[in-house]
Amino acid sequence: MSDPHAAASGLIHQLATLTIREAMTLLDARAISAVELIAATIARMEVTEHGIHAFVHVLANEARQQAVEADRHRVMQRRQRPLLGIPLGVKDLYDVAGLTTVANAAQRRNTPPATHDAPAVASLRAAGGIVVGTTVTQEYAAGVVSAPARNPWNTDRIPGGSSGGSAAAVAIGSCLGALGSDTGGSIRTPSALCGVVGLKPTWGRLPTAGVYPLAPSLDTVGPIARSVPDALTLYLALANRTDEIDGVDAMLAPLGTSGLPLEGVRIGVLGDFFTDDTQPDVIARVDDAVEDLRRLGAEIVETVWEGAAAARAVAALVNRVEAGTVHEEHLRVDPDLMGQDARMRFETGQIIPGSRYLRARLAREVLRDDIARRYCDLRLDAVVVPTAPATAPDASILQVEVPSGIEGVGTAFTRLTMPWNATGQPVVTVPCGTDRDGMPVGLSFVGRPDEEVALCRIAAQYERATGWFRHAVLAAS
Numbered sequence: 224m225s226d227p228h229a230a231a232s233g234l235i236h237q238l239a240t241l242t243i244r245e246a247m248t249l250l251d252a253r254a255i256s257a258v259e260l261i262a263a264t265i266a267r268m269e270v271t272e273h274g275i276h277a278f279v280h281v282l283a284n285e286a287r288q289q290a291v292e293a294d295r296h297r298v299m300q301r302r303q304r305p306l307l308g309i310p311l312g313v314k315d316l317y318d319v320a321g322l323t324t325v326a327n328a329a330q331r332r333n334t335p336p337a338t339h340d341a342p343a344v345a346s347l348r349a350a351g352g353i354v355v356g357t358t359v360t361q362e363y364a365a366g367v368v369s370a371p372a373r374n375p376w377n378t379d380r381i382p383g384g385s386s387g388g389s390a391a392a393v394a395i396g397s398c399l400g401a402l403g404s405d406t407g408g409s410i411r412t413p414s415a416l417c418g419v420v421g422l423k424p425t426w427g428r429l430p431t432a433g434v435y436p437l438a439p440s441l442d443t444v445g446p447i448a449r450s451v452p453d454a455l456t457l458y459l460a461l462a463n464r465t466d467e468i469d470g471v472d473a474m475l476a477p478l479g480t481s482g483l484p485l486e487g488v489r490i491g492v493l494g495d496f497f498t499d500d501t502q503p504d505v506i507a508r509v510d511d512a513v514e515d516l517r518r519l520g521a522e523i524v525e526t527v528w529e530g531a532a533a534a535r536a537v538a539a540l541v542n543r544v545e546a547g548t549v550h551e552e553h554l555r556v557d558p559d560l561m562g563q564d565a566r567m568r569f570e571t572g573q574i575i576p577g578s579r580y581l582r583a584r585l586a587r588e589v590l591r592d593d594i595a596r597r598y599c600d601l602r603l604d605a606v607v608v609p610t611a612p613a614t615a616p617d618a619s620i621l622q623v624e625v626p627s628g629i630e631g632v633g634t635a636f637t638r639l640t641m642p643w644n645a646t647g648q649p650v651v652t653v654p655c656g657t658d659r660d661g662m663p664v665g666l667s668f669v670g671r672p673d674e675e676v677a678l679c680r681i682a683a684q685y686e687r688a689t690g691w692f693r694h695a696v697l698a699a700s
Contacts, residue, residue: 238263239396257308307351312401341433359388383413408640415610415665426647438545483520504658534642547572610665
């Protein structure tokens with residue numbers, strides 16, 4: 224006789240491990256209902272949250288009610304919204320109507336609830352998405368740890384940050400996609416460390432209104448998901464291009480006509496700055512990925528970008544100064560409520576001379592032109608680099624070992640991501656394997672400005688051929 228509890232558990236796992244595109248297909252065919260999918264998602268949270276701590280607020284009752292409405296909408300055969308019934312997480316940096324945007328900051332715990340959704344949240348809801356909860360961020364999004372959230376691959380380790388709760392929730396299956404934000408790598412780093420896909424769009428492509436700022440000239444809104452098609456689907460919803468979502472599979476079709484899906488694509492492989500102080504296991508997985516890209520028909524162009532270190536320094540300085548200005552009132556009124564790391568970061572930003580900030584902004588323009596010329600001169604469609612120089616470290620240590628020695632997590636996990644915040648280019652990180660401890664490694668595809676779809680099309684060919692993203696959903700502990 225079958226065990227009904229085991230059957231229910233199996234259904235919960237099955238529904239909670241779908242990709243967004245798979246769930247959309249099943250919902251449209253009425254093979255599953257939104258009520259079933261949301262119930263499975265909430266049940267998954269109940270099993271996993273004690274170890275993952277990905278969520279700040281869980282909106283279980285609201286999500287269940289919205290699922291009933293989604294199913295009723297389908298029965299009445301009205302015009303379908305593409306994400307109707309899809310469970311999504313929202314980083315606790317975005318305003319969600321009725322909730323306090325805490326940003327993991329003691330200074331904001333008594334802030335009145337938001338009266339309106341941030342435009343990004345409103346866009347996902349308009350497309351039919353159901354917000355199941357808000358996810359943990361680093362305090363004010365200023366860091367890479369995201370405590371108390373933990374990494375689903377090993378709960379002794381950090382998920383990365385600052386969008387660590389979103390990445391952990393997607394990886395463990397307590398939502399199918401989530402919103403992150405990226406100022407110095409905060410979408411890409413946790414996505415890489417948790418084995419999922421993160422898309423940082425071109426700076427300025429999506430509105431940041433209603434998102435608590437860190438450094439406004441760098442802040443970028445974007446999605447975290449399980450696959451490149453899922454990430455592109457969420458991006459199109461965020462960009463209010465919902466009429467294009469049904470065509471995502473066609474957008475991501477192979478580029479070649481001879482059976483090689485990357486035929487005619489030129490991909491630059493950047494060395495030096497991006498590889499010189501990176502863990503050997505990470506380098507090995509990235510090297511494997513480059514060979515995979517070559518086998519898929521891509522023309523590989525090995526090169527360097529001499530401006531990478533300067534771009535990282537420019538982004539770091541701009542980040543510090545702008546964050547110090549954003550938090551000027553917090554530092555004046557109640558600095559003791561602020562965590563030591565955040566306070567030190569913001570106070571440092573306030574004492575950097577304005578002349579240095581101005582020079583950094585001017586240098587940023589030079590660096591943008593520099594990397595654009597490199598793409599043009601070498602006829603590159605994208606470049607690939609390691610997303611992070613190391614895999615996720617133990618939460619009790621917060622240091623990583625790299626070839627040059629021991630490096631603090633804040634320095635390590637922004638070192639390879641910040642250059643692309645300086646240039647503002649779109650970047651999508653995808654899983655490309657694991658290290659000797661079984662922890663995920665991320666590979667970043669960096670594209671031309673405003674060419675998110677073209678970039679995702681390249682990354683999707685790699686993802687489809689290698690299947691690494693299928694390892695992203697983990698069994699509940």
